[in-house]
Amino acid sequence: MNSKQQLLALQADFGALPVSEVIGILQFLQEKEIFAKLTGISVLIGVPDPVLVPADIDTRLPLARVLFSVPSRSTDDKDTQSRLKYFSSHGARVVIDDIETNAIWEGAKEISVDCSKDIPAHVKPLMIRLHGGNHIAQNLPNSALLAQADEAGFKWFSGDYAFNPPVHNKAADATARTRLLKLLGLVARDAESRELEELFKQDATLSFMLFKLVSSAAFAQTVRVSSFGQAINLLGRRQLQRWLQLLLYARQQDHHGGLNPLMPRAAFRASLMEAICLKRGGSKDELDCAFMVGMFSLLDKLFGNPLIEVLQPLNLNSEVLSALLQKIGALGKSLDLVEKADRPYKDFTPGLIEELGLSADDYYECVITAYAWVNQVCQDM
Missing domain, CATH: 3.20.20.450 (EAL domain)
Structure with a gap:
């Protein structure tokens, strides 16, 4: 980096x-x-x-x-x-x-x-x-x-x-964290755009990030964005949810103009989880759950609190919670593999690839896809 x-x-x-x-x-x-x-x-x-x-x-x-x-x-x-x-x-x-x-x-x-x-x-x-x-x-x-x-x-x-991360990173901006978690909750229950707009308007940095994202090369917008509602609609609820998850990492402290070092790591885990789920034939909802598991797996490092405490306000479904806290089920096995994917080879367990029904070719294609998204995130944020 x-x-x-x-x-x-x-x-x-x-x-x-x-x-x-x-x-x-x-x-x-x-x-x-x-x-x-x-x-x-x-x-x-x-x-x-x-x-x-x-x-x-x-x-x-x-x-x-x-x-x-x-x-x-x-x-x-x-x-x-x-x-x-x-x-x-x-x-x-x-x-x-x-x-x-x-x-x-x-x-x-x-x-x-x-x-x-x-x-x-x-x-x-x-x-x-x-x-x-x-x-x-x-x-x-x-x-x-x-x-x-x-x-x-x-x-x-x-x-x-x-x-x-540094010790003072712990809950560095409780207000911003609360607002982001509330936004994630609103998006999850498909709340009206008006409710989302109100929260964005309360936070200048969040507003800036929203408009910057919609205007980025990744979305190649040719129209000028003139309102919060337009920005939210252009982005779409699914993408908005994912970028809000990323912003949890972005907002915790001042990094002298750079990203929080945890953000690229979380982005890699989220994208690799999603890519593996896609290879295994996952549905749209399953893909979203896989992405979320990868993204939230580092929240304990981010906030300096046990993961079970950090996840409590999010009202996650049991499959996601079991994967994050106990590595149970297909999502849990995928997370186990993903957590080892960017570690030294001595820590790697090749058998996990086979357990998930993937070939070596499948695995490397997923890894390349994940790093491509990390690269995009690093440029856009």
């Missing part, structure tokens, strides 16, 4: 697979249109030994959308340096990682740093020397280290920081 928490790249965890198999998987994903559907999104892969990467890699993958993460120690070899220059000449970006000293290959432009414990002191002189590079802070565990990495000059950020 960048400092505004917009999606920039997907970092694929291939474990200890040999380079030949990694390239094969990337080619498979390309056939699934991962690069075509994720406009502007790159794929970051670790390459312990660049010499093992096929010389014709530029004919197999769109190198302009690939970042090779290469250990610093492997760049001492002349053959490796030649191969890295070749990759760069064909559009790939080379990021140097596992840096142990401030000495680095002279061809390096960008670095990737493990920031799981702190911002290592020896990389700071390097970042000054490599001024202008999109350096990556990896494995950031919490929001405090995210802020430090941003201040240090890193431009790209990864890690679990979204799941560990």
Whole structure:
């Protein structure tokens, strides 16, 4: 993600697979249109030994959308340096990682740093020397280290920081939360537009977000929106409900012009839940329930309270509640899979895919669909 928490790249965890198999998987994903559907999104892969990467890699993958993460120690070899220059000449970006000293290959432009414990002191002189590079802070565990990495000059950020928000995040704006929950309740019972308008008019930020959304490229409106009722009708009740769910994450605190880090995570879960439900032949109502389960699964992190307490005012049906609180039923199994989908591979359970009646092809198509929606959300919000 960048400092505004917009999606920039997907970092694929291939474990200890040999380079030949990694390239094969990337080619498979390309056939699934991962690069075509994720406009502007790159794929970051670790390459312990660049010499093992096929010389014709530029004919197999769109190198302009690939970042090779290469250990610093492997760049001492002349053959490796030649191969890295070749990759760069064909559009790939080379990021140097596992840096142990401030000495680095002279061809390096960008670095990737493990920031799981702190911002290592020896990389700071390097970042000054490599001024202008999109350096990556990896494995950031919490929001405090995210802020430090941003201040240090890193431009790209990864890690679990979204799941560990600051303590003061707890119920940061109770009035806005109450208003949003009330709006969600009104939409759920198909209340008249007049009732929705009244609540929007009480909140300038909500009003701004509504009009911004309706005017966004995603809706490609050619008419000028002149009233709340018109905006609500153009958006439609189903889309309005979904974006109000997203706004629960957007409204909690000031993120210096950026998104709440939890929002892209919740958007991914919601969209992947919906995509899986669609693959399994779900009805329109079932799709809405699946989306809601994914979106609400992080509300405990957002508000700093147990999920059962946060969900209490929402009057959700028993299937949704059971999935969220106990992972029971098809929705519960789907949520179990979705929660592991963007975690390290060691935590993944491939058997869950089969239990849901999905093939590997189905699963990856769902994942790509989900990230495409996250990308749209990050641009529109």
